[in-house]
Amino acid sequence: MTEPLNLRALELVEVALPLVRPFRTSFGEETVKRAILVRADGGDVEGWGECAASAEPRYSEEWLDGVWLALREHLGRALLAGGAISDPEEVGHRLAWVRGHRMAKAALEAAVADAWLRANGLNLAEYLGAARDRVSCGVSVGIAATLDELLEEVHGYLARGYRRVKLKIERGRDVEVVRAVRAALPDTPLSVDANAAYSPADVPVFEALDELGLVMIEQPLDHEDLVEHARLQSRLRTSICLDESIRSVRDAAAAVELGACRIINIKPGRVGGLLEARRIQDFARLQGIPVWIGGMLETGVGRAVNVALAALPGVTMPGDTSASDRYFPEDLTAPFVVDPDGTMAVPSGPGIGATPHPGRLERCRVRSAGVAGF
Ligand code: OSB
Ligand code: MG
Numbered sequence: 001m002t003e004p005l006n007l008r009a010l011e012l013v014e015v016a017l018p019l020v021r022p023f024r025t026s027f028g029e030e031t032v033k034r035a036i037l038v039r040a041d042g043g044d045v046e047g048w049g050e051c052a053a054s055a056e057p058r059y060s061e062e063w064l065d066g067v068w069l070a071l072r073e074h075l076g077r078a079l080l081a082g083g084a085i086s087d088p089e090e091v092g093h094r095l096a097w098v099r100g101h102r103m104a105k106a107a108l109e110a111a112v113a114d115a116w117l118r119a120n121g122l123n124l125a126e127y128l129g130a131a132r133d134r135v136s137c138g139v140s141v142g143i144a145a146t147l148d149e150l151l152e153e154v155h156g157y158l159a160r161g162y163r164r165v166k167l168k169i170e171r172g173r174d175v176e177v178v179r180a181v182r183a184a185l186p187d188t189p190l191s192v193d194a195n196a197a198y199s200p201a202d203v204p205v206f207e208a209l210d211e212l213g214l215v216m217i218e219q220p221l222d223h224e225d226l227v228e229h230a231r232l233q234s235r236l237r238t239s240i241c242l243d244e245s246i247r248s249v250r251d252a253a254a255a256v257e258l259g260a261c262r263i264i265n266i267k268p269g270r271v272g273g274l275l276e277a278r279r280i281q282d283f284a285r286l287q288g289i290p291v292w293i294g295g296m297l298e299t300g301v302g303r304a305v306n307v308a309l310a311a312l313p314g315v316t317m318p319g320d321t322s323a324s325d326r327y328f329p330e331d332l333t334a335p336f337v338v339d340p341d342g343t344m345a346v347p348s349g350p351g352i353g354a355t356p357h358p359g360r361l362e363r364c365r366v367r368s369a370g371v372a373g374f
Contacts, residue, residue, distance in 0.1 A: 008041045
């Protein structure tokens, strides 16, 4: 039997952490990681969750200031209104009346799950049904100014053991760059991520990439266009992996049925929470669809959840779960480390197995606010 969580209050904390190097995608460049953290106050225990939303609504329609309001005005209050929380599943039920706002919901669910698990002396990965205590790590590499810089960065990651390298591409910086990296690294598992930057008229770009032995091509087309992804997939040998297009297990089922992808990138924020993420993993396992856990440049708070999900049995490919030092000079939590064999330990402590260091949290804090119940 598990104890319910007596959720007393919620606190929102916005943090800003400098990145070790700018992260450039087809959306633009980030030099600082801004994130909203949620602290769930359960009296004797507290829990932390991180919201994946970025400063601007480019990757998703959610963005940081919008999330702040959604949490304060609707989601936080709705969660607090229902009394003690019997288990993490209940968060989704209480918030179901709010349409969308998946990243905001996911942050609340993670904070509550962390507090509830701690109150019950349980660990997240175990609670979810983890199949392993170490996970396989890949790395997502931003668009670089020159090929030499890109190759130097990639070589650095390979020397640290990363098992798969994902190159961000955009129009005009695609086939030539990837061909050159492939020539330099004939045996490295390589993939590309277009972040929805292309249109069906760009088939020749993908036909050229199809010759380069990539593990996958991630989100080539518009996030709302499963049919065009299916058409493109039918013309390529390389597997398409969907990221932005998959917001729920329903989307995953539709994409698979249409043949819009052969691989799925699961991010708990994008799909509305870690439990929906697990449902997608369950679905994929039953269907024999390979999946992996993506990332949103999370601090250790969000990374802990990603790494726990990566330990689930249906997750069969290395994820974008890289080490803390790939992102930040100093993480908010104890650092996540990738061993020379390209694996990372799954946190095994109570809750998500990570907590923000109070001093670092204070140094990174931009603003905070409480959420009162109804
Ligand atoms: O498309 O996977 C993506 C980061 C921010 C937004 C979208 C994406 C990414 C990454 C980085 O690729 C993954 C990571 O290292 O966290
Ligand atoms: Mg992606």
